[in-house]
Amino acid sequence: MAMTFSPAAHVRSLYPQRPANKPNSSKLLLSLRDGYSTSANVASLSAASNYVKLQICARELAMKPLVKLSGKQRTGVFRCATIEEIEAEKSFIEADVKERMEKTIENVKSNFNSIRTGRANPAILDKVEVEYYGTPVSLKSIAQISTPDASSLLVQPYDKSSLKAIEKAIVTSDLGMTPNSDGEVIRLALPQLTAERRKELSKVVAKQAEEGKVAIRNIRRDALKSYEKLEKEKKLSEDNVKDLSSDLQKVTDEYMKKIDSIYKQKEKELLTV
Numbered sequence: 001m002a003m004t005f006s007p008a009a010h011v012r013s014l015y016p017q018r019p020a021n022k023p024n025s026s027k028l029l030l031s032l033r034d035g036y037s038t039s040a041n042v043a044s045l046s047a048a049s050n051y052v053k054l055q056i057c058a059r060e061l062a063m064k065p066l067v068k069l070s071g072k073q074r075t076g077v078f079r080c081a082t083i084e085e086i087e088a089e090k091s092f093i094e095a096d097v098k099e100r101m102e103k104t105i106e107n108v109k110s111n112f113n114s115i116r117t118g119r120a121n122p123a124i125l126d127k128v129e130v131e132y133y134g135t136p137v138s139l140k141s142i143a144q145i146s147t148p149d150a151s152s153l154l155v156q157p158y159d160k161s162s163l164k165a166i167e168k169a170i171v172t173s174d175l176g177m178t179p180n181s182d183g184e185v186i187r188l189a190l191p192q193l194t195a196e197r198r199k200e201l202s203k204v205v206a207k208q209a210e211e212g213k214v215a216i217r218n219i220r221r222d223a224l225k226s227y228e229k230l231e232k233e234k235k236l237s238e239d240n241v242k243d244l245s246s247d248l249q250k251v252t253d254e255y256m257k258k259i260d261s262i263y264k265q266k267e268k269e270l271l272t273v
Helices: 083-113 161-171 195-232 238-271
Strands: 011-014 030-033 042-047 052-057 061-067 079-080 131-132 135-138 143-149 151-157 179-181 185-191
Touching: 083 195, 083 238, 131 161, 151 161, 161 179, 161 185, 195 238
Parallel strands: none
Antiparallel strands: 011 030, 042 052, 061 079, 131 135, 143 151, 151 185, 179 185
């Protein structure tokens, strides 16, 4: 049988077709609360000996049971997810993926910049933290850093009282540079990298690039789990999930290529004498 649900009714009871030879054999099989199902257009119900099969056509969406059906009298309440709700969830997942992947790319770039090459670059001091009035802060937040020439850096503190703390932070860092202070500013001379040191730094860069790729794969994995969850909730079909997974792989491949690109550029800078 087919029935059109009306939002005006508070509760409708659906009965199977009564056999002609058993006029009193009808039993209540399912109650639908219209407050949850006003988006449904058609419901078709067929009864077998021990179960009820409910098929709802709601703008091509399956309805999710909120109450488990059990016992001889099958009663349940169903809520239908709207197309807008499903699209919103999909859009959220896609936006989250791209945002997290972009942050991963920025993190990889930041790590690469902190590894010095043959030329002076203020970014190599980005990872240096200074103990400033009992609180660790980044060097670049309390000093101006410039490159007077290709082989040196100039650090000018905004607060001259922090000069000693800055010197100490640079000495204890892994940069391998000796600060030279005149009481006003700190000069850093960048020694030439040996061939052996360049190879060592190249390995460090390769490791950081691989860590970035692992992060990208983990983001892809999280998104796939979110899509699978929507499929289990009957908000997406198996074909929908396959299409979305295919699109997700394309985005993943795109960001993998970005990491490869910036890695090759950094490696070239390191190995070029």
